[in-house]
Amino acid sequence: MAVLSSILDSGKPPSEWVELLSTRGLVISERALREKANRIGAFHRLGRNMIITADQIDQILEYRKPCPSNRSAEAPRGGRAGASNISALPSPTTIDAALEHLKKQARGTGAVPRKRGKYVATS
Secondary structure (H helix, E strand, C coil): CCCCCHHHHHCECHHHHHHHHHHCCCCCCHHHHHHHHHHHCCCEEECCEEEECHHHHHHHHHCCCCCHHHCCCCCCCCCHHHCCCCCCCCCHHHHHHHHHHHHHHHHCCCCCCCCCCCCCCCC
């Protein structure tokens, strides 16, 4: 039989990989294998068919999602999300008003709630 392609010769659909992995005691559903292959891009597509090679199975098995809690403080936080959207410094009046507001809140002397209703009972 003539060799069509190294990918077609060595590649298998996810259903075959699930069977092979189960013989080794590794249980994974075909759906989970497809989703993981899609997430990391470790597959070939031929029409609607997914083909996974042995090298790509190794990539899938070795892949570990980076843990967001392990980011170091020195790690650069790029992109627009890390940038400030302030184009000018706040005016001293704004800073003073904000500081006064915070002091009032800390003292508990902020705005007094208004009484509702027309009549107030007096004794």
